Amino acid sequence: MIPRLAVLPHPPLLVPELVSGAAPDTEPVRSACLAVARELAAHSSEWVAVAVDPSGPRVVEDVAGTxxxxxxxxxxxxxxDASSVDDDLPLPVLVAAWLREQVxxxxxxxxxxxxxLPVAECVALGERLGGERAVLVLGDGSHRHGELAVGRSDERAGTFDEDVRKALATADRGALRGLDPVLAAELGAYGRAAWxxxxxxxxxxxxxxxxxxAPFGVGYHFAVWEA
Structure with missing residues (x-):
């Protein structure tokens, strides 16, 4: 089968139980995530995911959480058949598990x-994942968009996430490699390393x-690539 790679954000608002009355407002993001996840699930019943967390580098598998x-x-x-429970799993791991169950x-x-993680080490990990049939890449864009920004609004956020959007839409791996880690960190775009x-x-x-x-001041990117 043709390999697939999917890019998604991982905000907690994806889980309806966590947003209660705000569930309708968050539905567009949730629907987009589930549509991409279903596409990946139709291709393979086992995924390899990549996400960003300060506890890395490490691999998490066969575990349950909350x-x-x-x-x-x-x-x-x-x-x-998860063999253990960890009540302190990072958010992107929990979201990967939630998406798995949903689809x-x-x-x-x-x-x-x-x-x-330096660019060269990110790319090297990607090269090692080359034999996988279904890769899920989880990462959020800048959280400095407009009046709803989590931190202070930053006019550079729009240009940065537009560059990411174009790179994902054209599967431009060179453009993704060219993202500036320092600028990404300043803008709160922690998905940089995963991309x-x-x-x-x-x-x-x-x-x-x-x-x-970017409905809540945070940039959310969605993409499906096929080889």
Whole structure:
């Protein structure tokens, strides 16, 4: 089968139980994520995910966890036969597990990388993932968009996320490799390292679908690539 690579954000608002009355407002982001996840699930029942967390580099697999730290005890697991429980799993791991369950995937193994991982090391990890059939890349864009910005608004956020959007929409791995880690950190775009892992995954990629949303001051990127 043709390899697939999917790019998604990982905000906790994806989980309806965590946003209660705000669920309708968050539905566009949730629907887009689930549409991409279903596309990846149709291709493979086992995923390899890449995400950013200060606890990286490490691999997390076959474990269950909870969103309790985000307000509600919603239990999720990374596989149908998870062998252990960790109540302190990072958010992107929990979101990967939630997506897995929503679309009926058997297992997802998550590679966590630190937010300051150098570009060359990101690309090298992507190269090592070249034999995987279904790769899920989780990462958020800048959180400095407009009046709803988590931090102070920054006029550079729009240009930065537009560059990311174009790179994902054209499967331009060179443009992704060229993202500035320092600028990304200043803008709170911690998905930078995960996107640059994607830039290292070998293949003659083309983008079959992409989108960008920033409804809550945070940039959310969505894309599906096929080799």
């Amino acid at each position: 969103f309790r730290g985000f307000g509600v005890d919603v239990r999720v697991s990374l596989s149908d 009926g995937v058997r297992r997802v193994r998550v590679h966590l990388v630190p937010p300051d 640059q892992v994607a830039a290292g995954v070998p293949g003659g990629w083309r983008c079959t679908w992409s989108s960008f949303l």
